[in-house]
Amino acid sequence: MTAIERAIEGSVAAAGGDDPSRFDWQEAWYPVAYLRDLAKGQPTAFTLLGEDLVIWWDGQAWRAFADRCPHRLARLSEGRIAEDGLLECPYHGWAFQGDGTCDRIPQQVEGGTAHLSQRACARAYGHGDGAGDVVCVRGDRERAARVPLPLVEPVGDFVTEPPGWTLFDTFRDVPYDALTLLENVLDPSHLPFTHHRSVGNRSNAGPVELELQAHDRQGLPGLARPAGQVGQPVHAVCRALFDVA
Numbered sequence: 001m002t003a004i005e006r007a008i009e010g011s012v013a014a015a016g017g018d019d020p021s022r023f024d025w026q027e028a029w030y031p032v033a034y035l036r037d038l039a040k041g042q043p044t045a046f047t048l049l050g051e052d053l054v055i056w057w058d059g060q061a062w063r064a065f066a067d068r069c070p071h072r073l074a075r076l077s078e079g080r081i082a083e084d085g086l087l088e089c090p091y092h093g094w095a096f097q098g099d100g101t102c103d104r105i106p107q108q109v110e111g112g113t114a115h116l117s118q119r120a121c122a123r124a125y126g127h128g129d130g131a132g133d134v135v136c137v138r139g140d141r142e143r144a145a146r147v148p149l150p151l152v153e154p155v156g157d158f159v160t161e162p163p164g165w166t167l168f169d170t171f172r173d174v175p176y177d178a179l180t181l182l183e184n185v186l187d188p189s190h191l192p193f194t195h196h197r198s199v200g201n202r203s204n205a206g207p208v209e210l211e212l213q214a215h216d217r218q219g220l221p222g223l224a225r226p227a228g229q230v231g232q233p234v235h236a237v238c239r240a241l242f243d244v245a
């Protein structure tokens with residue numbers, strides 16, 4: 001059963017929103033950082049589909065906020081994790097809890113309530129982690145809870161290497177658009193050259209048979225068998241971190 005069919009049954013929501021005629025890019029989970037690359041004691045900046053984010057650890061969970069303070073739009077990623085675990089803006093020191101609510105405004109007179117205003121909240125996005133990544137969704141957070149995370153099932157937690165698999169993470173900033181990146185991920189014919197000596201070998205270049213195993217909003221998993229290669233087909237899974245300006 002595909003993700004769309006399960007969504008019609010009501011058990012899960014499909015990535016991309018409820019309108020089957022269009023894909024809403026806000027309504028999908030995106031891996032935004034490898035857990036192993038993050039420091040819990042400081043915020044990290046990231047750009048997802050053109051929007052600047054700040055990723056930070058609130059003592060309980062990894063959080064993803066829009067990287068702008070609701071006060072004067074300073075970058076929260078240039079602030080710090082305060083001694084009490086709140087995300088503190090570098091400009092005037094407003095401090096935020098993990099759900100985005102403003103906990104304190106240092107310049108506020110005693111008894112003031114400006115920090116309780118909805119307008120004093122940082123914009124918090126849906127967040128989670130799995131398979132070694134922090135993941136984020138910018139759309140409806142309650143709906144997102146029913147959208148499966150983009151986990152790679154054969155790989156499990158992406159920390160323990162399962163038999164027959166080679167796991168490696170690389171992070172490269174590539175200045176091109178998301179669709180070009182997707183096209184690259186769906187194109188196994190470049191592997192022998194681009195990834196020579198890692199997951200490829202130039203001597204294996206040639207026609208590639210690709211058996212598409214599914215085609216729905218959760219992605220396009222496939223089984224590729226490079227020409228001339230004997231034995232088991234190569235089952236490769238690529239995960240993309242979208243840092244797209």
Ligand code: FES
Nearest residue numbers: 069071072089092
């Ligand atoms: S801009 Fe963030 S506290 Fe003023």
